[in-house]
Amino acid sequence: MAGRPKIFDEEQALDKAIAVFWEKGYENASAENLLKAMGIGKGSFYHSYKGGKQELFEKSVNRVGSHYMKDFKQALRDSARPTEEIRKFFYAVADPESQFGKFGCYFVNAVLQVDDEHLKCVAANQLDVVRQLFMEAIDREKNAGYLKTALSTELIGLHLQSLWAGVNVIRNAGRSAKEVREVIKLNLEILK
Incomplete structure (x- = not known):
C-alpha cells in the first residue's frame, strides 16, 4: 500500500x-x-x-542551509576574490530590509532560542557549514596572495562565525543599521 x-x-x-x-x-x-x-x-x-x-x-x-544560502555559496565558489563576497554577505545581514536584517540569522536564532538540544545541534551544524565556507574562501585568497594575514584560517573562520552571531544579537538588541554596519566594518578589517 x-x-x-x-x-x-x-x-x-x-x-x-x-x-x-x-x-x-x-x-x-x-x-x-x-x-x-x-x-x-x-x-x-x-x-x-x-x-x-x-x-x-x-x-x-536544512532547507535554509541548502536553499536560502545557495546564492552565497555559489558566489564564494565563483569569485576570484571570495572575501569580497563575505563582505557583501555581512553588509546584507545588516540591511534592515533583508530577511536577515528583519529577523536575524535563522541558525543563530535557533541556537539561542530553541530548548530542544537536537534542534540546537542541527542549527549549529549549519553554522559550521558556513564557517567552513568562510575558511575555504580565506584559504583561496591566501593561496592567491591577496590575503596577507598571519592569522590561521581556522581562527579567522571562527572570528567570522562569531561576528555573524554577534551581529544577530546586537541587531536584536536594538542597535541601528548604521551601528551594525560600523561593527561589521571594524571586524572585517581582519580580511586584509
Whole structure:
C-alpha cells in the first residue's frame, strides 16, 4: 500500500513555515500559525511530518542551509576574490530590509532560542557549514596572495562565525543599521 499521496507542494509549504519560524521563533510558532501559513490541514501535516513541529523545524533549518544560502555559496565558489563576497554577505545581514536584517540569522536564532538540544545541534551544524565556507574562501585568497594575514584560517573562520552571531544579537538588541554596519566594518578589517 503506497499511502495517501501528498496534495500540496512540500517545498512551497516548507518555505511558508520558514517564514513563520523566522518571524516568530520556534517556541512562539503555534501549530495554528504553521498550518494556516502552509495552507494544509492537520491530517496532511502529521502525515508529512510524523515528528510534528520538531521534524518540520529540522527540515526548515536544512532547507535554509541548502536553499536560502545557495546564492552565497555559489558566489564564494565563483569569485576570484571570495572575501569580497563575505563582505557583501555581512553588509546584507545588516540591511534592515533583508530577511536577515528583519529577523536575524535563522541558525543563530535557533541556537539561542530553541530548548530542544537536537534542534540546537542541527542549527549549529549549519553554522559550521558556513564557517567552513568562510575558511575555504580565506584559504583561496591566501593561496592567491591577496590575503596577507598571519592569522590561521581556522581562527579567522571562527572570528567570522562569531561576528555573524554577534551581529544577530546586537541587531536584536536594538542597535541601528548604521551601528551594525560600523561593527561589521571594524571586524572585517581582519580580511586584509
